[in-house]
Amino acid sequence: MNTNLLPITGLPGIARAARQPVRLFIAALTLMLGLVSGSAQAQFENRMAINCTNPNPQEIQPWTVTNPLTSSTAIGTILMERRFALSTSFTFGATSAVVAHDLVTGAHWAMGFGPPVGADGIVPTNIDGIGFKWEALSSDGVARTLRKEADPLAVEKINVLFQPNLGIKTGSTIASYKQYLVLTKDPNALPPGEIKVTHVAGGLQVKIYAADFLKSVGVSLGSTFKVPTLGPGCHQSITYDSTGMVGIGGGPPPPIPNKCDVVANQIIPVDLGSIPIDRFKKLNDTSPPKHFEIALSNCAANAKPTISFRDKATPPNADKTVLRLSAPGGQSLAQGFGIIMTREDGSRERITYGDPGAAKKYEMTLDKPGRTAKIPLSAQYIRTGGDAEIKAGYAGGSAEFTFTFP
Incomplete structure (x- = not known):
């Protein structure tokens, strides 16, 4: 917004009074430029x-x-x-x-x-x-x-x-x-x-x-x-x-990256449901796994995508394999719990979260006939606190994932 503009009232009278000096100044300036131009030309x-x-x-x-x-x-x-x-x-x-x-x-x-x-x-x-x-x-x-x-x-x-x-x-x-x-x-x-x-x-x-x-x-x-x-x-x-x-310049071009189509700002909701607090009897007890996958389409034949994850909570959990819980404004936050994600490709490896560029990268499986790349995952609540620490409430979490193509 242009908040520094002045009212225009009264300007026409000022413009008429200044008209003649402006014309004389421009004429003089034109003459000076002509002289400079002629002098410079003689130097070549x-x-x-x-x-x-x-x-x-x-x-x-x-x-x-x-x-x-x-x-x-x-x-x-x-x-x-x-x-x-x-x-x-x-x-x-x-x-x-x-x-x-x-x-x-x-x-x-x-x-x-x-x-x-x-x-x-x-x-x-x-x-x-x-x-x-x-x-x-x-x-x-x-x-x-x-x-x-x-x-x-x-x-x-x-x-x-x-x-x-x-x-x-x-x-x-x-x-x-x-x-x-x-x-x-x-x-x-x-x-x-x-x-x-x-x-x-x-x-x-x-x-x-x-x-x-x-x-x-x-x-x-x-x-x-x-x-x-x-x-x-x-x-x-x-x-x-x-x-x-x-x-030219010291070497051939680098390899052409083989990529997949990536949807910017993709959101994959995972609903873990409402779990009774007495379902978690002791430390590290978990809720039933909720299965989902992250997939890419239209992958080049030689694509080798990897994926990494970051806990969006600030600050993140000290345990890099557990997402810190968060709750919308006005909601009571659950205490003594976190969220874990696990690979469902046979390894049952728990996902580790980290800062971009430093987080662990996980290979995605490429289905060449279908030109898709996938990583199957599951998410669960996990108890992280003692009896005196746990408290029922809203238990949300958010992870950011990034694709890399070598």
Whole structure:
């Protein structure tokens, strides 16, 4: 709510009185800007870009998961991506050029190497069903997909302008790129085991160029151009082979996580019923177990989900296997009791609660034909206090559960 606004009453009269000074001030300001602009322009000279060095990786971001891989993930979904920039350094020509020059960065999947590249720019990798795509993020705001073409695509360019008063003999240009890992087949048909892309199909190459052109040639972003091979101007290139392009920055992407569909804020109510207090004769006596399960659907074929639990009571019980009781406002809380959960998969292991990241993780059972993952559980009241401590009342508890996909 904007509580600091003032009433508008009386402002029109003030605005009329101030109108003329405002016009004069703006006119003077415009004149000053014109003078500054003209002075700054005189500090630049047209030069040629020479002695280019191969692009070096800069501002490399790690691979991140864009969309989870489950049994229901659609073909064409981007699973992982990363962004990075490549820098080209150059030297300004020794003398002023009569005409203006551009330094153009271009890139493409090179012709004559490896298998064909689809119209979508996706190439096969060492994992059947996972494709690799490369995009240039040009400064005009357009993302340009690299394709297999005879000539490179212009993805970035700068004016080659020298500032004599600074005396700096070198310059640089940066082109930004994105790489993607894309699902190209039914996720249920992916190969078993770890899904880790280490290289694209053998023989494929991406070539990136830096070339000096006369501005009058008119190389525009998004157009293709012939790479000059003669003359003093810059005409350098760098090649990334089938292994090198996924290893830019020190290594290939991490394994693609195999996941299941997870419903956020899922609530599973478990009603333990009303149990007479005299049912608990001695310490550690329990109520009849209430069976339930936690399940995930649409699991990827190689999914290995685990689940961990946290007692939501504050503070939690000192015994990490017992949930502390809680009661709604106005309700009398039972005393000398807690709630335990037990695995019902044959182990009869009692669940341990802990803080996120430190809690014990329990493997869920994956039903591959049904693409579901489950953990069968039971919950019970347990007596934790002596005769003088127990008291009937409301006995609720709450556990938070978290799924992890290695």
